[in-house]
Amino acid sequence: GENVEQHPSTLSVQEGDSAVIKCTYSDSASNYFPWYKQELGKGPQLIIDIRSNVGEKKDQRIAVTLNKTAKHFSLHITETQPEDSAVYFCAASNSGAGSYQLTFGKGTKLSVIP
Amino acid sequence: EAGVVQSPRYKIIEKKQPVAFWCNPISGHNTLYWYLQNLGQGPELLIRYENEEAVDDSQLPKDRFSAERLKGVDSTLKIQPAELGDSAVYLCASSFSINTEAFFGQGTRLTVV
Numbered sequence: 586g587e588n589v590e591q592h593p594s595t596l597s598v599q600e601g602d603s604a605v606i607k608c609t610y611s612d613s614a615s616n617y618f619p620w621y622k623q624e625l626g627k628g629p630q631l632i633i634d635i636r637s638n639v640g641e642k643k644d645q646r647i648a649v650t651l652n653k654t655a656k657h658f659s660l661h662i663t664e665t666q667p668e669d670s671a672v673y674f675c676a677a678s679n680s681g682a683g684s685y686q687l688t689f690g691k692g693t694k695l696s697v698i699p
Numbered sequence: 700e701a702g703v704v705q706s707p708r709y710k711i712i713e714k715k716q717p718v719a720f721w722c723n724p725i726s727g728h729n730t731l732y733w734y735l736q737n738l739g740q741g742p743e744l745l746i747r748y749e750n751e752e753a754v755d756d757s758q759l760p761k762d763r764f765s766a767e768r769l770k771g772v773d774s775t776l777k778i779q780p781a782e783l784g785d786s787a788v789y790l791c792a793s794s795f796s797i798n799t800e801a802f803f804g805q806g807t808r809l810t811v812v
Contacts, residue, residue: 619800628790628803629742674741686755687801689741
């Protein structure tokens, strides 16, 4: 089955700096890669996703890049703000096989220091 | 539009007791998922429903866990009997189909003492 590794487990940045979280996956058939933000006491919330036919996707301060050859994808947050502090999860799935089982990484706790 | 609604938010029970969690997905969403999230870990899929049919339950510990989705809308997840190791957050999510984004509820935090 799919295995997703996520690094780092914790990340502290100064407000205004950029943050980068990296994930690798094992199943070359995976074709859907979402990123979720989870605040304390809440469920994960989708913030951006990318499919395997695209190499990069951007939404305001958030961008995701995908390297299918190396089987890794990354989340980039620019101009970080204190409200970006949360746990971020990457995930992977093969939606084309009729199964939409998301395999999640273990999460990155991001702290943005004012 | 209301999101995925779960209840209760918190539950504390003694080991060997039964417990049930309820989920109301977003209206019109045919696919429903139950995930288990241990402390400091990412969510892990327990079961996926397409309408009222459980199509992926390979990760569900069937000796003590059961789930149902009558009429293809609300769903319940039951544990009987609960064990100490079942303490975790149980998340419900729904999506319009298997190829669209999943929306998560706030989860039920279970503590077994």
